[in-house]
Amino acid sequence: MKLSLHTQPDVPLEADVIFPDLLLEKTVSEAAALEIFHGNEKTTLGDFFTITDENNDGTVEVEGDLSKVKLLGSGMSFGRLKIIGNVGAHLGAGMSGGEIIVEGDAGDWVGREISGGRIIIKGDAGHMVGSVVRGSSIGIQGGEIIISGSVKNELGNGMRRGLIAVGGDSGDFTGVNMKAGTIVVLGQLGQRPGAGMVRGTIISTHNAELLPTFTYDTTYRPTVLKSIFIYLRKLGFSLDDEYINGNYQRWSGDSIELNKGEIFLYAE
Amino acid sequence: MSAAIRIKNGKVYDPINNVDGEIKEICIKDGKIVDSVPSDSHCIDAHGMVVMPGGVDIHCHIAGHKVNLARKFQPEDHRHDVQPRVGNLRSGTGGTVPSTFTTGYRYATLGYTTAMEAAVPPMGARHTFEELHDTPVLDKGYYVLLANNVCLNQLLEKGRTEEFKEAVGWWLNAAKAYAIKLVNPGGDEPWKGRKNSNVHNLDEQISGFDLTPRKIIKALIDASNDLELPHPAHIHCNNLGHSGNYKTTLETMKTAEGRRAHITHIQFHSYGGEVGKNPTSQAAEISNYINDNPNISADVGQVMFGKATIMTGDAPLTWLLRNMTNNKWINADTECESGCGILPFSYQEHIYTHALQWAIGLELFLLAKDPWRMVLSTDHPNGGSFENYPKLIRLLMDKDFRNEQAGNVNQKAIANTNLLDIDREFTMHEIAIISRAGPAKLLGLSNKGHLGIGADADVTIYDEMKDREAMFNAARYVIKSGELFINNHEFCSDLDGRILHVEPQYDEAVEDIIRPFFEDYYTVQFDNYAVDDDYVHGAEVIPTKSR
Numbered sequence: 001m002k003l004s005l006h007t008q009p010d011v012p013l014e015a016d017v018i019f020p021d022l023l024l025e026k027t028v029s030e031a032a033a034l035e036i037f038h039g040n041e042k043t044t045l046g047d048f049f050t051i052t053d054e055n056n057d058g059t060v061e062v063e064g065d066l067s068k069v070k071l072l073g074s075g076m077s078f079g080r081l082k083i084i085g086n087v088g089a090h091l092g093a094g095m096s097g098g099e100i101i102v103e104g105d106a107g108d109w110v111g112r113e114i115s116g117g118r119i120i121i122k123g124d125a126g127h128m129v130g131s132v133v134r135g136s137s138i139g140i141q142g143g144e145i146i147i148s149g150s151v152k153n154e155l156g157n158g159m160r161r162g163l164i165a166v167g168g169d170s171g172d173f174t175g176v177n178m179k180a181g182t183i184v185v186l187g188q189l190g191q192r193p194g195a196g197m198v199r200g201t202i203i204s205t206h207n208a209e210l211l212p213t214f215t216y217d218t219t220y221r222p223t224v225l226k227s228i229f230i231y232l233r234k235l236g237f238s239l240d241d242e243y244i245n246g247n248y249q250r251w252s253g254d255s256i257e258l259n260k261g262e263i264f265l266y267a268e
Numbered sequence: 269m270s271a272a273i274r275i276k277n278g279k280v281y282d283p284i285n286n287v288d289g290e291i292k293e294i295c296i297k298d299g300k301i302v303d304s305v306p307s308d309s310h311c312i313d314a315h316g317m318v319v320m321p322g323g324v325d326i327h328c329h330i331a332g333h334k335v336n337l338a339r340k341f342q343p344e345d346h347r348h349d350v351q352p353r354v355g356n357l358r359s360g361t362g363g364t365v366p367s368t369f370t371t372g373y374r375y376a377t378l379g380y381t382t383a384m385e386a387a388v389p390p391m392g393a394r395h396t397f398e399e400l401h402d403t404p405v406l407d408k409g410y411y412v413l414l415a416n417n418v419c420l421n422q423l424l425e426k427g428r429t430e431e432f433k434e435a436v437g438w439w440l441n442a443a444k445a446y447a448i449k450l451v452n453p454g455g456d457e458p459w460k461g462r463k464n465s466n467v468h469n470l471d472e473q474i475s476g477f478d479l480t481p482r483k484i485i486k487a488l489i490d491a492s493n494d495l496e497l498p499h500p501a502h503i504h505c506n507n508l509g510h511s512g513n514y515k516t517t518l519e520t521m522k523t524a525e526g527r528r529a530h531i532t533h534i535q536f537h538s539y540g541g542e543v544g545k546n547p548t549s550q551a552a553e554i555s556n557y558i559n560d561n562p563n564i565s566a567d568v569g570q571v572m573f574g575k576a577t578i579m580t581g582d583a584p585l586t587w588l589l590r591n592m593t594n595n596k597w598i599n600a601d602t603e604c605e606s607g608c609g610i611l612p613f614s615y616q617e618h619i620y621t622h623a624l625q626w627a628i629g630l631e632l633f634l635l636a637k638d639p640w641r642m643v644l645s646t647d648h649p650n651g652g653s654f655e656n657y658p659k660l661i662r663l664l665m666d667k668d669f670r671n672e673q674a675g676n677v678n679q680k681a682i683a684n685t686n687l688l689d690i691d692r693e694f695t696m697h698e699i700a701i702i703s704r705a706g707p708a709k710l711l712g713l714s715n716k717g718h719l720g721i722g723a724d725a726d727v728t729i730y731d732e733m734k735d736r737e738a739m740f741n742a743a744r745y746v747i748k749s750g751e752l753f754i755n756n757h758e759f760c761s762d763l764d765g766r767i768l769h770v771e772p773q774y775d776e777a778v779e780d781i782i783r784p785f786f787e788d789y790y791t792v793q794f795d796n797y798a799v800d801d802d803y804v805h806g807a808e809v810i811p812t813k814s815r
Contacts, residue, residue, distance in 0.1 A: 135343035137595070 001031065003049040005064025005085075011039040012088060013048060016071040020060050020079030020098060028053050067107060073100045076117070089126070092119045095143070105149070114162070115141040120235075124149035127171065132158030138179065140164075146235055153190065156183045159200065165232055175202045178261065184228060186237065197254050197261035203228070205243045205266045214253030219267050221247050272297040272305035273747065278314025278729060281700040282321065284709070284718035288697045294319060296725040299750035303721050312745060314729050320700050321717050322381030322726030322748065323657075326707035327502070327532050327567050328648040330371050331399035331410070332388045334579050337598055338365045338610045338649075342577065345612070354759050357404075364577045364649040372404035372765070376753055378657055379728030379743035381765075382708070382716055385410035386502065386532065386647075387451055387581050389606035390443035391792065397444070397803045400767060405748050407716070407726075407808075409446030409768035411502050413581050414439060415453035415484050418604040419785045424487055425479045431781055436491040437774025438782060442798035444769040446711075446810070447499040448492045451581035452506055454481040456607035459584045466584040468507055468543075470519045481506055485523045493527045495772040496812045498712025500528035500565075508533075508585050511541035514550035518557055521564050530710060533569020533647040534558075535629040547624060549685040551631035559637045565710050567645040570629035570660055571622065572652030573677075576613045579650065583607030604789050615652065623681035625651075627674065633664055634690045639698050643706040657703070658740035664694040665736045712810065713768070725750040767807040 001023050014037040017023070023031055032046030045051065054061070062072065063084040073081040074093040081092075081100045089107040092100045096116045108126035111119045112133060129151045132139035139158035150168030157173070159181040169187035176192070178200040189208040194200075203225060229244045248264040273296040280292040295305040329335050339346070342365065349362030351370045360370035375383055388396045388410045400408050414420060414436060423432040436448065458465040458475040467474055470482040485503065492501040505520045507513035517537040521529065531537065538554045539547035558564050578589055583599055586609025590597040597611035615622040629651070636642035644661075648654040663670045674682050682688065694702075708717020715724045729745040746754040753763050779794075786794040 133344060133347070135341070135345075 001028070001059075002052045002054040002061040003045075003063070004052075005048060005062075005066060005069070006050050007048050008065065009038055009048060009068045011068070013038050013069045014071055015045070015069045016074050017045060018060065018062060018069075018071075018081070019073045019076035019095075020058065020081055021076055023060050024058065024079060067105075070107075073098075076100075086123070092117070095119075106147075108152075110147075111140060111143065111145045113138075113140060114143040114145075116143045118144040118146065121145075121147045121149070124168065125151045127152040128154050128157060129166075130156045130159060130162070130164045132177075137177070140181070148237075150187060155185075156181065159183070165235070165237065167237055175200060175261075178202075182228065184232065186239070186243075194253055194261055194263050196257055198257045199260045201262050201264070203248075203264045205239075207265055208263075210251055210263060211254065213255045214251045214263060215255065217250040217252055219247050219249050221245070222250070222264070225264060272302075272309035273725075273750070273752070274305050274309050274311045275314050275319055275727065275729065275745075276311060278312075278317050278319035279732065280319045280719065281696055282719040283697055283701045283705040285720045287719070292319075294719055294727060296727070296747065296750050299725050301719055301721055301723045301725050312729065314745075316732055317744060318696065318730045318732050318739075319719070320379070320728050320730070321704045321708070321719050321723070322728050322746070323375075323379050323703050324707040324711065324713070324717050325375070325380055325383040325645065325648070325654065326530075326643055326710060327386045327569070327645045328383050328654060329365075329386055329579050329650070330383060330408070330648070331368065331385045331403060332396040333392045334387075334581075334600075334608050334610055335365060335385075336395070336399065337600075338577050338579050339367065341596060341598060341610070342612055345575070345577070356762050357759055364575050364653045365579075368399050368402040369404055372406050373759065374655060376405040376746050376748070377742055378654070378740065379730065379746060380654075381405065381726035381728070381746070381748050382407045382713070382768075384408065384446065384711065387411060387413055387449050387504075388443075388445070389413045389581070389602040389608075390439055390445070390797075391602055391605055393443040393445070393799045394803060397767065397799065401764075404765065405746075405753055405763050406765040407724075407749075407768055408765055411447045411449035411499075412440065412443045412445035413449050413451055413606045414488060415450035416456040416581070416606050418457060418789065419782060421454070421457070421474075421477050421479055421484065422785075423781070424483060425477050429487060429490075431778055432487055433491045433494060434775045434778035435782060436488070437495055437772045438776075438778050440495070440497075441771055441774065444767075444799045444804050444807070446769050447497055447502050448488050449502045449504070449581075450485060450488055451504040451606070452508065452585070453484040453488075453503075454479065455506060456581065456583055460601050460607055464584070464587075468510075468516075470506065470516060470523070482519070482523055485520055486525075489524050489527055489529050495774075497770055497772060498810045498812065499710065500530050502530050502532055504532050504580070504582065505537045508536045508580075508582055509539075509588070510543060511539050511545055511547040512543055514538050514540055514554055517554060521557060521561065524563055526561075526563050528563050528565075531564060531566040533645065533651065534566040534642075535569045535571065535625060535632055535651070536647075538628050538632065539624075546620060549624060549628045549631060551628045551635060552686065555632060555635035555642075558641060559635075562638075562641070565641040565643070566632075567643045567647075567707070568629050568632050569645055569647040569651050570633075570656075571615050571625040572646055572656035572660060573615045573617050573622070573626065574652060574656075576615060576652050577610065577649040578613045579608075579610045581606045581608055583609045585609065586611055589613065603791060617677040620678045620681045623678035624684060626677065627682055627685040627687045630663060630670065631685055631687055631690065633694075633702070634687075634692045639694075639701045640706045640709060642702070643710065644702040658737045661694075661699055661703070661740050662735070662737040665696075665699065667691060667693050764806070767804045768810055769804060769807055770812050771809050772812045 059080040086104040105123035153171035172190035345363035346361035353359040358369040360367035454474040540550040600608040733739040
């Protein structure tokens with residue numbers, strides 16, 4: 001099934017019906033009749049999208065400038081969602097399986113509270129990628145979020161399990177309050193990475209300024225990093241051998257919490 | 269006024285009028301139960317159904333600033349439970365602390381038509397009324413916190429007991445409350461002044477006062493009896509949740525010296541063991557005392573597994589719990605009147621203490637010889653949401669289900685109680701007592717909790733089902749003040765409830781004592797303090813003998 005945006009929404013469109021689990025069971029006309037909210041107005045999917053029945057391989061393709069379209073792929077559990085263009089907030093929120101590929105940039109809250117599946121973004125992403133909702137304490141509980149570009153603040157807030165990899169830089173508070181899981185940033189970490197982390201791993205191939213509640217342990221060449229980097233290479237990241245085989249400083253923190261988190265920084 | 273309604277062929281349970289499952293006709297006209305209605309009146313055929321008076325919740329937290337704070341600081345609790353708008357009713361959110369409208373609708377769905385907010389400092393009265401007015405369907409009132417009131421404590425320590433009583437009367441009027449509430453008597457004032465300060469013994473001197481908790485308890489029990497309030501002093505004892513606190517509870521009950529007193533969420537006050545160590549069950553001891561002393565009544569405060577929200581005037585307690593959960597919390601000071609603490613909480617089957625609390629609650633229900641004086645509550649939302657009532661009723665009515673559930677929880681805890689040795693199963697009649705007739709009687713609401721001629725026409729009709737949880741989960745019909753709110757499982761109209769409050773007589777000369785205190789210590793002017801009548805429009809004043 002293929003959806004092309006024909007009318008640009010004035011205010012965000014709550015497109016929480018665009019996910020393979022639902023759409024692949026519908027005919028084109030049924031899909032066009034699905035209700036969505038345009039701001040506080042009830043409209044239908046057909047009011048904004050031209051829907052065609054092009055490919056039947058379990059993929060839903062959406063194209064256009066979707067930067068004002070929210071909640072694409074939220075709650076999906078299988079299949080593929082391919083997005084050609086930029087996409088708005090809450091992409092893949094709460095998904096438990098399947099794959100989302102974005103050929104463009106994504107907004108805030110990408111993959112909030114996911115428990116499985118994979119989100120691949122070829123461009124940049126906004127704030128709160130793979131994070132928790134305000135008020136809750138546990139963020140993503142599994143799955144992978146792979147971003148080629150850069151992200152903004154609070155990447156992986158409250159993360160419990162899973163992998164988040166960022167090809168570019170990350171904003172402030174990367175991995176804030178994380179419980180466990182792995183975050184890899186191949187660019188520069190912003191301010192205060194790992195603040196309040198309980199357990200978990202943050203890896204960067206650049207140096208970073210850490211909070212005083214992190215303590216330096218040692219510099220060594222952990223085998224586990226090598227396997228993580230080789231996995232990332234398979235996913236399409238270009239990584240020099242010096243990073244894969246290099247030495248890393250290990251810092252532990254956050255000592256205001258359990259002090260069982262670790263941050264690895266590349267040591268030249 | 270509303271049209272007349274006739275309910276026929278239903279099995280009626282009306283304990284106050286000794287009706288135990290008889291097939292009987294109930295007629296309703298002008299908001300009251302009457303003996304007959306014209307033959308062409310609207311008729312509900314309740315064949316195969318159970319007819320009961322509307323439920324009465326004697327102790328819950330549904331309005332006021334602490335409830336509102338609990339809503340605001342738990343967005344995660346609401347977003348998965350959104351109540352969409354139905355017809356001309358309002359939308360809202362659920363979770364353990366639902367929004368006001370949702371609270372009303374969901375109580376009504378369970379068949380409840382009256383609920384009492386259990387703890388509001390007098391300063392929070394206006395806020396509470398604003399919210400109660402937005403809590404539909406239910407008739408409601410609130411209990412005013414007076415056991416940590418600096419002005420009252422000062423009168424008491426100087427031995428001015430007569431003026432103390434008049435001041436209590438003034439406060440009940442000023443706040444338009446329904447009853448007197450005691451929370452951790454004497455413990456909150458020192459807590460607000462000094463780190464980790466509290467009182468743990470009824471005869472311990474309260475720091476800053478020449479006073480003991482026992483004196484406060486006695487004085488307020490006396491005041492509520494002397495003012496002839498419809499509901500006696502509503503007491504949340506000292507040492508809530510501490511191992512070995514059953515002794516404090518027994519002492520508190522003895523302090524009443526034969527006068528009426530209500531001990532609330534008594535489950536939280538029935539623990540044996542040593543301070544700082546694991547608690548044990550002293551449900552039998554507490555139960556025996558209550559069985560033998562008809563002046564004492566209690567509600568259980570059953571713990572139900574799952575998400576809860578602790579909200580209480582017992583501020584030092586929430587500090588202890590906060591240190592266990594390490595989660596967000598709120599602690600607040602209401603100047604000169606009370607403390608307050610709020611935190612999210614979760615009761616889990618595998619945890620010894622939680623399983624023990626669950627079992628003690630059930631023991632207290634099952635060991636009570638007089639169900640009229642041991643009534644149903646979960647201290648919503650402290651022991652669990654009121655939405656757990658149907659499950660609780662099933663636990664009481666179905667021994668096999670109870671034992672099966674007991675098998676799924678911490679076995680060390682169950683082994684430390686007598687739960688598995690108790691064979692009692694509550695009858696439908698007894699359920700009608702603990703959820704309706706009993707609370708109404710304890711509250712002194714003579715027009716509620718029964719279906720006799722002249723009673724308020726608050727009626728619920730359930731499908732009779734073997735699975736009691738499913739049965740009590742959704743009433744088929746709910747009639748409130750003679751009007752159908754739920755008709756055949758569907759909301760059919762929007763109804764407001766009434767505010768219930770008391771106006772005991774007091775000597776106005778006492779204002780001369782209270783006024784200077786306000787000028788010295790309060791941020792609110794004395795003349796701006798009392799709640800004016802506009803705030804309780806459409807209220808019903810429940811008579812006290814003195815007025």
